[in-house]
Amino acid sequence: MTPREVDFPRWYQDVIAKAELAENGPARGSMVIRPTGYALWERMQRELDDRIKAAGAANAYFPLLIPESYLRREAEHVEGFSPELAVVTIGGGKQLEEPLVIRPTSETVIGESMARWVESYRDLPLLLNQWANVVRWELRPRLFLRTTEFLWQEGHTAHASAADARGYARRILHDVYADVLVNVLAIPVVVGRKTIRERFAGATSTYTLEAMMGDGKALQMGTSHELGQNFARAFGISYLDASGQRELAWTTSWGITTRLIGGVIMAHGDDFGLRVPPRLAPVQAAVLVVKEGNGVAEVARKLTAALHGAGVRAILDERVDVPFGRRAIDAELKGYPVRIEVGPRDIAESRVVMVRRVTGEKAQVPIDDVVSLVTPALEDDQVTLYEEALAFRERHTAEVTSVPEAIEATSVGWATLPWAAVGPAGEAELNAQGITVRCLVRADGGLPDSEDEPDLVAVVGRAY
């Protein structure tokens, strides 16, 4: 595997290939997510979905194919998405009268339903979410990070007031996205506001969660948007208020995608492959039978069952016809937090070897202690990964005061500087160097209500 220091993008590709996470599909920019990669996504889905439901949103499903005319109803939206659309022109063997676009996002088709479902203030807030695939034509595809088709959840809500919409967009940002990213994926994030230039097409506010990858670049991990009354106006989402007055609703949308898998790889991976945070890990412990003899298989089976009993997601690998070294390397590549190696010689001494992926620690431990050692090890390693990532980000973030300094500093990480020292002109200057304002935050880390607030801090860097 290419070392990270030598060529980070190549290392990234190597990890994906060798850990069997994904590969390119036949059509340009398409992706096959292999079982090891998909299992990560399923775990993320579960963690996100539980929190989305706890925030009161219900899952639904809206059509893949959207009449082209729908997108045109919101001017900024169609302008933003037109260059990326995949268009169906033939259906059932016939040329279609109106072409259908494959959803690049579903504000329009969901807006049209909302308009029918919302009658009075009693129907608000209307809180919907869907798990779906979307297509945005991608000229420079990169597995997980930029693919023509990707998987995501997209939440869409309608509210009776701007304040309620804002509160909900931010609640999702904090209680769902930041909570999962920080506490499950062990990835520190800066939660901030996008500049007008970086805003979602059709939004009035876009909030973002930005994480630093192992090469110092930023990855936008998720976004939550206030859409004002733009889509309500375009699709007629209105309600009768308590006094019988007809009012336009205020809507939000928010999404998080399979690019998170790329984020986990690049935030935590090392030169031996993936390191999966234990709370995320589909496989937290792999019990490997080194080779047969001394009733090893039986011991390994019992150990696996005992780990299951203790709530550990464990698998048993007794494929002794595959060389042990290959299987150990595979477990390392796939980033299983704990590996238990059970061999005939160890068994004779009532011991096994326990290897921790995050710290690299390797120890002989008594068989009877394995279960009681694994659980705290998983907790520790979860914390270690987060702390390592946070320390890395802090080491690679420079506090500067001017755009030229920011340009210099971001050759190896991020820079923070007063937004007043940047502004739209400085932002264009940064962009010309391939650097973007990732987000704006208040001095105390809070979310700005607009980019015109005084004393805002801009976080700038190169990004995926």
Next chain:
Amino acid sequence: MTPREVDFPRWYQDVIAKAELAENGPARGSMVIRPTGYALWERMQRELDDRIKAAGAANAYFPLLIPESYLRREAEHVEGFSPELAVVTIGGGKQLEEPLVIRPTSETVIGESMARWVESYRDLPLLLNQWANVVRWELRPRLFLRTTEFLWQEGHTAHASAADARGYARRILHDVYADVLVNVLAIPVVVGRKTIRERFAGATSTYTLEAMMGDGKALQMGTSHELGQNFARAFGISYLDASGQRELAWTTSWGITTRLIGGVIMAHGDDFGLRVPPRLAPVQAAVLVVKEGNGVAEVARKLTAALHGAGVRAILDERVDVPFGRRAIDAELKGYPVRIEVGPRDIAESRVVMVRRVTGEKAQVPIDDVVSLVTPALEDDQVTLYEEALAFRERHTAEVTSVPEAIEATSVGWATLPWAAVGPAGEAELNAQGITVRCLVRADGGLPDSEDEPDLVAVVGRAY
């Protein structure tokens, strides 16, 4: 609501609309699955997914868009699907060199991956599944039953021998599909083999699960296919056997779709709406606050919590600003198995009203007994729904001996008759009358290995 007896298709549409399960989307044949309908699908997914994983298959994800040329590699397959394809001809603002079809099913694109992933017999069986949307252009759409886009799981496996492939295709049929249909959805099924005429495009054997709906028509609930070496040959899925010989693999595929929701509606629904089998039900018990007073809301909240504590999926409805009658009817329409009505007058006597959706039984019960009464009620109602559906099917299935008798009998249900008395000629005669051979079974109910076995029984009827 239109009564079932008056106009069954209209009743079906009414239930879907009034129970807020789904509605038509903007593009022809497309469908919006509303939260109440989608919650049913999520429960089905969970039940199916657990069993699919227990059968050893792993989830993965393959691309939505497939080069048109892939489909052409298997002659029967392309012939079967060509009339139903949606074709993308424009991507990223440009005419595509090779059009891409939206997957109608994924044998081809998955076959192409399998060819790369399978090297030796050690890589077999390769057991994959994906949860996805597919598109098949539909000229006579009907919500849940026939829609241009639908959601499903599609399993795809590769094996070292025909016997192993056959065993796995049948294992899925019995241990996954029949188990969920019978024991969760409470729908009796006939598990049989499709005739050559009814076989999946490219398969050597198609197995099916057929259920009788409330109007006596059949609904195909799921299918599992042996694909022989057809796709292995077309895509080069080969392996080195233990002696170093290169052999073609044997593949299977199997799928079950959102049409199951239509099956639940039509198998169990009545003139008051949906009746959801308790084991499936996303909401097993709804606790309704009739109106405020006497601390009703507090009691209702405690009851809901106590039901949760007993493992019952319960919701609390305290929307006292919506008329109680409307909410009670809504609970009935949505088919919640148990409804607990908590009003100020009942509370004064330490009682609540418990209404069971399946039997219609309504009783005053002491508050303290609610939890201990609900659990057995749910179990009973699960059994009742299955038994009712089975008795209905038996009453509406005629044992006959000739094709003309079968045509007469299937005006109101199914007929069974010796396959020898039908054959391909009789099958064509039935088809001319809008009747199909739903499947072939052995006299003892077992699965035939081919349609040439002696003494097979044909199950015939009209179908959705």
